[in-house]
Amino acid sequence: MKKINSEIIRRAVAHLCIEANIRLRKDVRAALSRAIKSETNPRAKRFLSQLLDNARIAQADKIALCQDTGLPTVFVEIGRDVNTQGLDMDRAIQKGIEDGYRKGFLRNSIVSDPLLRPQPPKFSPGVIHYDFGLYRGLRITVLPKGFGCENKTQLKMFTPTVPLEEIKKFIISVVKDSGPDACPPYVVGVGIGGSADQAVLLAKKALLRPLDKCSSLKHIASLEKDLLKKINQANIGPLGLGGRTTSLGVSVLTAPTHIAGLPVAVSISCHALRSASVYFK
Amino acid sequence: MFISNKKISTPLDEETIKSLKAGDEVLLSGEIFTARDQAHKRLVEMISKGVSLPIDLKNKIIYYCGPTRTAPGRVVGSCGPTTSARMDRLTPQLLQIGLKGMIGKGRRSDVVRHSIRKHGAIYFLATGGAGAFLSRRVISAKPILFKELGPEAVVRLVVKDFPLIVGIDSTGRDVFEMRTSFTE
Numbered sequence: 001m002k003k004i005n006s007e008i009i010r011r012a013v014a015h016l017c018i019e020a021n022i023r024l025r026k027d028v029r030a031a032l033s034r035a036i037k038s039e040t041n042p043r044a045k046r047f048l049s050q051l052l053d054n055a056r057i058a059q060a061d062k063i064a065l066c067q068d069t070g071l072p073t074v075f076v077e078i079g080r081d082v083n084t085q086g087l088d089m090d091r092a093i094q095k096g097i098e099d100g101y102r103k104g105f106l107r108n109s110i111v112s113d114p115l116l117r118p119q120p121p122k123f124s125p126g127v128i129h130y131d132f133g134l135y136r137g138l139r140i141t142v143l144p145k146g147f148g149c150e151n152k153t154q155l156k157m158f159t160p161t162v163p164l165e166e167i168k169k170f171i172i173s174v175v176k177d178s179g180p181d182a183c184p185p186y187v188v189g190v191g192i193g194g195s196a197d198q199a200v201l202l203a204k205k206a207l208l209r210p211l212d213k214c215s216s217l218k219h220i221a222s223l224e225k226d227l228l229k230k231i232n233q234a235n236i237g238p239l240g241l242g243g244r245t246t247s248l249g250v251s252v253l254t255a256p257t258h259i260a261g262l263p264v265a266v267s268i269s270c271h272a273l274r275s276a277s278v279y280f281k
Numbered sequence: 282m283f284i285s286n287k288k289i290s291t292p293l294d295e296e297t298i299k300s301l302k303a304g305d306e307v308l309l310s311g312e313i314f315t316a317r318d319q320a321h322k323r324l325v326e327m328i329s330k331g332v333s334l335p336i337d338l339k340n341k342i343i344y345y346c347g348p349t350r351t352a353p354g355r356v357v358g359s360c361g362p363t364t365s366a367r368m369d370r371l372t373p374q375l376l377q378i379g380l381k382g383m384i385g386k387g388r389r390s391d392v393v394r395h396s397i398r399k400h401g402a403i404y405f406l407a408t409g410g411a412g413a414f415l416s417r418r419v420i421s422a423k424p425i426l427f428k429e430l431g432p433e434a435v436v437r438l439v440v441k442d443f444p445l446i447v448g449i450d451s452t453g454r455d456v457f458e459m460r461t462s463f464t465e
Contacts, residue, residue, distance in 0.1 A: 050408055058413035064349045064359035067412040067432075105352040107359075107432050119319070120431030148364045148386075148409070180457055181364050181387030183409035239406060240387065240457060241446070272410040 003083045004138060004280065006092035012278050013096025016142040017072055018104035020276035021064045024055035027210040028187075028273050031248040035185065044243025048185075051238070051271055062104075066183075066272045069106040070144035072097050072126035073204065079135035082280075090128060093140075098123045109147075129201065141208060141277040149182040149270040155200055158262040167192070167264055168227060174266040175231050175247065180240015183270030185248045187211065188231065191265040194255035202253040203267035208275055211249040224250045238271075248273075288442070292340045293381055298403050301447045303454040308442040309405070313342045313384065315436040317363055320427050321371040328374050336426055336435060339379035346384075347432035348422070349412070357422040357438065359412030362386040365404070369393050376400045388457055389449060398453030405445040406456070418443045 032052050039045045058065040074093055078084065101108065101123040110124060111117040126142075154174045158167060171190055178186065191202025214221040227250045237243025248271060257263065284305040289297055291311025301307065314336070316324070327334055345365050349358030365385030372383070373396040381402050386409035389397075397404055407415060418440050426435035449455050 047408060050411055050414060054408075054411040054414040057417060058359070061355075061413060061416070063352070063355070063413045063416060065413055066410045067347060067349050067359040067361050068363065069349060069359075105350045105358060107347065107349040109347075109432065117319070119429050119433075121433075146410075151364070179388060181366060183386065239408060239446070270410050 002081060002137070002280070004087060006087055008280070009087070009089065009092035009140070010096040010099065012140055013074065013093050013142065014100035014103065016140065016276040016278060017097055017100030017106065017144065020142050020144050020274045021069050021104060021106050022058050022062055023276075024058065024065055025273060025275060027212055028248065028271070029055055031211045032271070035245040035248060039243055039245050041237060041243035043241060044237045044245060047238035047241070048245060064104070064106055065274065066146055066270070067107060068146035068148060069101065069109065070146045070274070071110060071150070072101075073143045073145060074126055074128045075131065075141040075143070075205070075208070076128065077131045077133060077135050077139040079137045081136050082138045089130075093128055094124045094126065097126045136281075138280040139277060141275055143204070143208065143275040145204070145207075145274070146270060146272070149178070149186070149268045152178040152182045152268040153200065153203070153266065155196060155263065155265045157196065158264055160260065160262050162262060164223075167262075168223075168230065170264060171227055171266055172230055172234070174268065175236070176234055178268050179236060182268055183272065184236050184240055185238055185245045185271050187248050187269040187271070187273045188227070188250045189267040189269060190227075190250065190252040191267070192252060192254045192263070193257035194263060195257075196263050198255055199263035199265035200267070202255055203265040206251040206253045207267060207269050207273060209251045211251075215252055217254070220252050220254060224252050291342060293342070293403070295401065298381065298401060298451050301403060301450055303447050303450045303456040303459065305447045307405070307445050307447065309445055310441050310443070311439065313344045313438050313440060313443075315346045315348070315434075315438060316343045317345050317347050317433050318367055319430050319433040320435050321368050321375070323427060325371045325374045328378060334378070338375060340381045342382035342384060343375070343380060344384040344438065345386075348416075348436065349432075351422065357416050357419045360416050360419060360438070361412035362407040362409055365389055372396065376402050384445060389455070394449055394453050394455055397449050398451065401451045403447065403451055404449040406448040407443070407445055415443065
């Protein structure tokens with residue numbers, strides 16, 4: 001059994017916060033490069049190049065890719081061989097977020113009360129999701145998602161007999177509703193099944209999957225492909241000024257659900273999809 | 282079809298504003314002021330109470346932006362635009378007292394569009410999510426108002442060749458309404 005202490009967690013989370021915010025994910029960079037090649041609208045092409053420039057500058061200057069360094073969301077997968085006895089995991093993670101955001105000169109964007117909104121905002125708390133599954137080791141992933149796109153999240157509770165076309169229409173409508181506002185080209189995370197809360201979480205988790213991978217389920221992979229094609233016909237394009245690059249990828253996760261329901265959640269990510277992960281064996 | 286890389290500088294005069302059409306690309310130099318949700322709320326509350334504003338917005342440009350913190354030796358942090366639509370509710374009151382320009386990202390409401398037209402103002406788009414890129418176009422940054430708001434404080438930025446697109450021109454034409462014409 002491995003023993004994990006709070007100092008290891010704190011340091012790892014701090015590092016991940018900085019890493020995610022400053023270095024654009026490799027798969028996202030690759031997707032932008034591919035989009036530049038396939039884009040036919042010259043202005044859209046230019047904006048896409050600007051986004052790659054932005055990624056280069058962020059890394060060179062050690063500065064955040066985007067001023068909205070998000071509400072850090074932390075996914076923790078705790079394997080059965082990991083001993084966390086006596087460890088205050090919550091505290092270690094929140095302290096790690098504070099350290100990382102302070103050290104990385106990231107933005108303090110969190111208000112402790114959603115209605116009173118005391119000022120100035122703070123670095124923490126982030127949102128933490130724990131998962132005790134059939135894993136080995138410990139994996140921590142930080143997703144500092146900005147709120148321009150988080151505000152575009154939608155959930156719809158469908159009935160079980162609804163035609164698949166209706167579900168597709170809904171997912172595409174969420175992208176169209178986002179329009180030029182949430183920094184297109186988007187990455188579209190979709191959660192289908194489970195309960196309402198689980199569907200929303202799945203939609204967000206879907207954003208963690210590398211963009212060059214598709215679902216391992218055949219019917220879902222084909223749904224992803226079809227959605228991507230249709231979304232890229234919407235002519236929203238980079239900055240919302242048109243072009244065939246409206247989405248860099250669609251990722252769908254599913255879960256078992258109830259005989260009476262079919263929840264579908266959509267989590268929109270801006271093109272600056274940021275996450276970083278560490279694995280302890 | 283569209284002007285590109287036209288250099289303009291602050292303060293924007295009427296002639297310059299009138300010459301710019303939705304879809305034109307410009308490089309802006311001069312001073313702009315960051316202000317987002319909470320700063321807007323405070324300013325508009327002051328206006329409605331009849332209190333004189335601690336900042337003169339006449340003929341000025343507001344940038345919807347809350348930069349990351351500035352590292353030592355740097356001018357400013359990452360500083361791209363935030364979603365403009367959140368400021369829609371509070372924008373007409375600022376245009377009423379003489380605000381001339383706004384920089385942000387995304388669509389504006391019809392009310393804002395009409396207000397822009399009425400006051401001969403202009404709305405620019407900056408590249409969303411390119412805060413690192415844009416930070417290199419900032420020469421100086423100084424928080425001047427509502428400092429207790431942290432990232433939402435009003436900061437005076439001096440920019441050089443800050444790349445923008447005209448989103449809504451002074452006649453009320455909206456670039457997002459003419460999007461199909463962009464597909465060359």
